[in-house]
Amino acid sequence: MGNCKRIGILTSGGDCSGLNAVIRAVVHCACGKGWEVLGIRQATLGLMARPEQFTKLEVDLVDPLLTSGGTMLGTTNTGDPFAFPMPDGSLCDRSEEIIAGYHQLGLDALIGIGGDGSLAILRRLAQQGGINLVGIPKTIDNDIGITEHAIGFDTAVNIATEALDRLHFTAASHSRVMILEVMGRDAGHIAIAAGIAGGADVILIPEIPYTIDHICNKIKQRQEQGKNYCLIIVSEAVRTVEGETVTMTNRLGQSRYGGIGQYLADRISECILAETRVTVLGHIQRGGTASPLDRLVAAAFGVEAVNLIAEAKYDYMVTWQNRQVVAVPIAEAIAQYRAVSPEDTLVKTARGLGIYLGD
């Protein structure tokens, strides 16, 4: 068609590795069609600001960013535009300002790169204000059910696996129980994937309950086999045995998961004579160069998103299914939350390997 000349692109939600690779792919493909690409700053905040905050993106500008971490456009995962926190403490619906920003920039379409939360917000804005939206999934949590790959997950798993590889040697040297706490919000995908790949002895995920006794039995079993150390990987949303989530709230009132690793260390030490140490991997999982797989998926998603706009196919998200990039309605995409299923191949794999994965 080629009648669409000016598109916007933004990144939203938590950052992750591979975002710049998607931006680069979009710019290459769109500029190849003779289109103009505006990079919107700080997710929807760039459209809310006056003047609107954006950068004109050219191939020469984005080319060097293929291997850089973060997002060159900035992002946010706070401040819902429909209940936006104002300086006086009130909440204000600022959706119309964002929609007006889109139209004032003369955009023909908007590519939103985000997780489930961002895509839900962007779709609501699009429906309300006539925004021609195309979505690209990214999230280290891998919780968007409809796609086999979301940008950022593979890199996060690589980093968590490398952390286990490194902990392995120091654990063995000191005869310690090493606990690695990883991210993932309410889904255990990072923990189970990295746990298997990195040879963990215990993998704890929020989807499967566990007992301290069974963890200690595993440690003892290893000791009886002459193995003086144990590697445990735990997902941040795992609950205490009493069923409580472990969270931390900062001075801005933001609550995040964190601390289950130390909780486990304390409980294990009460039951068994073993030295424990805790490593919280944190935002390292979201930083740095994207893995080749994440870059590959980023390239394929970026190109397909531009092609959808060329076909005027809006309100769709690109997904990876059965070795193909497939467009699905965004509404359908965000409706399918994916936690780790008890039937998951990786659950069976972990159990087959003798890893303690809960009960």
Ligand SMILES: Nc1ncnc2c1ncn2[C@@H]1O[C@H](COP(=O)(O)OP(=O)(O)OP(=O)(O)O)[C@@H](O)[C@H]1O
């Ligand atoms: N434009 C936005 N403004 C404010 N908050 C947003 C915006 N977009 C998303 N959020 C919030 O950010 C959070 C996460 O968004 P999303 O699910 O898209 O990202 P993610 O990759 O899963 O990473 P994370 O959850 O850490 O941000 C959600 O709580 C969502 O409501």
Ligand SMILES: O=P(O)(O)OC[C@H]1O[C@](O)(CO)[C@@H](O)[C@@H]1O
């Ligand atoms: O960057 P923040 O605001 O600390 O958010 C951390 C959360 O974001 C994620 O990294 C991605 O959704 C989660 O795994 C984690 O719980």
Ligand SMILES: [Mg+2]
């Ligand atoms: Mg999310």
